[in-house]
Amino acid sequence: xxxxxxxxxxxxxxxxxxxxxxxxxxxxxxxxxxxxxxxxxxxxxxxxxxxxxxxxxxxxxxxxxxxxxxxxxxxxxxxxxxxxxxxxxxxxxxxxxxxxxxxxxxxxxxxxxxxxxxxxxxxxxxxxxxxxxxxxxxxxxxxxxxxxxxxxxxxxxxxxxxxxxxxxxxxxxxxxxxxxxxxxxxxxxxxxxxxxxxxxxxxxxxxxxxxxxxxxxxxxxxxxxxxxxxxxxxxxxxxxxxxxxxxxxxxxxxxxxxxxxxxxxxxxxxxxxxxxxxxxxxxxxxxxxxxxxxxxxxxxxxxxxxxxxxxxxxxxxxxxxxxxxxxxxxxxxxxxxxxxx
Numbered sequence: 001x002x003x004x005x006x007x008x009x010x011x012x013x014x015x016x017x018x019x020x021x022x023x024x025x026x027x028x029x030x031x032x033x034x035x036x037x038x039x040x041x042x043x044x045x046x047x048x049x050x051x052x053x054x055x056x057x058x059x060x061x062x063x064x065x066x067x068x069x070x071x072x073x074x075x076x077x078x079x080x081x082x083x084x085x086x087x088x089x090x091x092x093x094x095x096x097x098x099x100x101x102x103x104x105x106x107x108x109x110x111x112x113x114x115x116x117x118x119x120x121x122x123x124x125x126x127x128x129x130x131x132x133x134x135x136x137x138x139x140x141x142x143x144x145x146x147x148x149x150x151x152x153x154x155x156x157x158x159x160x161x162x163x164x165x166x167x168x169x170x171x172x173x174x175x176x177x178x179x180x181x182x183x184x185x186x187x188x189x190x191x192x193x194x195x196x197x198x199x200x201x202x203x204x205x206x207x208x209x210x211x212x213x214x215x216x217x218x219x220x221x222x223x224x225x226x227x228x229x230x231x232x233x234x235x236x237x238x239x240x241x242x243x244x245x246x247x248x249x250x251x252x253x254x255x256x257x258x259x260x261x262x263x264x265x266x267x268x269x270x271x272x273x274x275x276x277x278x279x280x281x282x283x284x285x286x287x288x289x290x291x292x293x294x295x296x297x298x299x300x301x302x303x304x305x306x307x308x309x310x311x312x313x314x315x316x317x318x319x320x321x322x323x324x325x326x327x328x329x330x331x332x333x334x335x336x337x338x339x340x341x
Contacts, residue, residue: 083339089214090305095298102294110296113285115254115272116156122252123160126227132167133157134226136217136242137181138233138257139210141174145280146258152283153256157230158188160313162197170203171321173213178205214238216221218245231255231270232279235262243269256282309339 068254077085102108126133137150154170161168168185172178182203189198206216218241221229229246231239231253239255239262245271246253254265256274266273274282284292313335320328 006124024297079243081340087339089307091298091302094301094305095295098298098301099291099294102290102297108293108297110285112271113274113278113282114284115274115278116153116197116258116282116285118252118254118272119157119160121168122228122230122273123164123252125252126161127164127166129227129228132224133161133228133230134217134221134246134251135168135170135230136233137170137177139173139213139238140234142176142180144234146234147174147177149280149283150256151180152286153232154228155184155188155251156176156286158185159192160326162189162192162194165197168202169220169226171206171213171217172204173206173208173210185315192278196240210236210238214241218242220252221245221249226251231251231257231266233257235259235266240269242313246270309335 078241098108123133135154137154138144138147142145142148142151158168160166167299170178170181170185172181182200185203186195186200188199189195206213220247221242226249229242229251231242235242235257236259239257239259243253243255243265253270253274254274257263257266257280258276258279260276263273263275267275283297284296313332316328316332316335319326320330320332
C-alpha cells in the first residue's frame with residue numbers, strides 16, 4: 001500500500017512541509033501582485049496632477065521673469081565712513097610725522113615716570129641694607145605683551161643692580177620667560193661692564209601653577225626679606241598676596257600692569273605703580289630709542305585730536321539741549337553722521 005496512511009512518519013512530514021511552503025509562496029505572490037497593482041493605480045492618478053503643476057509653472061514663469069532687475073551699483077569707497085577714514089589718516093600721519101621728527105635729532109619731551117625714576121633708589125636701598133632685589137615678571141608666557149614689557153623693565157633693573165653690585169632674583173612661572181630673563185640680565189651685565197657678576201642661578205623656574213608659584217615666591221619673601229620688590233607683568237588674583245607680603249616685610253615696591261582689576265591692589269600696597277599705558281611706554285622711556293619715542297609722541301597727538309572732537313561734541317550737545325533755537329542739535333547730528341555714527 002502506498003497511500004498516505006501507509007507512509008512512514010518521515011515521508012508524511014516532508015510532504016506536509018512542501019505543501020506548507022508552496023502555500024506560503026502562493027500567498028506571498030498574491031500579496032506582491034496586489035501591492036504592484038495599488039502602486040500602478042497611485043502612479044496613474046498622480047501623473048495628471050504632476051502635468052497640471054508643470055503646466056502651471058510654465059505659465060507662471062513668464063510673469064515671474066517679467067519684473068525688471070535693478071542693477072547693482074559697485075562703489076570703491078563707502079562715503080558714509082569718510083569721517084573715520086580721515087581720522088585714521090590724521091592719527092597715522094601724526095605718528096609717522098613724530099617718528100620722522102625724532103629721527104632728525106630734535107629732542108622730544110616725554111613726561112617722567114616716577115616709578116621708573118625710583119629704580120635707582122630701590123636698588124640702592126637694597127645695596128645699602130645688604131639684601132636682595134626681587135623681580136616678578138608676572139604669571140603669563142612671552143606671548144603676552146605685558147610679559148614682554150616686564151622683561152624690558154627687567155633690563156633696566158638688572159643693569160642698575162650690576163652697577164650697584166646688588167643681588168637680583170627673578171623667579172618665573174614659565175620656562176620660556178626664564179630663558180628670556182636670563183638673556184636680558186646677561187646683556188644688562190655686559191652693558192654695565194661687569195659680565196663676571198652675572199649669575200644665572202638667580203633666575204629660575206618654579207611652576208606653571210598659579211598659586212603654587214605665588215606660595216613659593218611669598219615664602220621666599222618672608223624668609224629672605226628682599227629690600228626691593230618689582231612686580232612687572234600680567235597679574236591676577238595673586239597681586240594682593242604679593243603686594244601685601246612685600247608691604248609686611250618693609251620692602252620698597254614698584255609695580256606695573258595693564259590689568260584694570262588688579263591696579264587698585266598695587267596702588268594701595270605699593271610705593272610706585274605704572275598704570276596701564278605707562279607700563280607699555282616704559283620700554284620707550286628706558287631705551288631712549290628715537291623711533292619708539294616718536295611713536296609715543298605721535299600717539300599722544302592722536303589722543304589730543306580725539307579728545308578735542310569729544311569736547312566739541314559734548315559742548316554742542318549741551319548747547320543744543322539748553323538752547324534748541326541755536327541749531328546746535330543739527331550740528332551734533334551732522335558731526336555724528338560725518339564720523340559714521
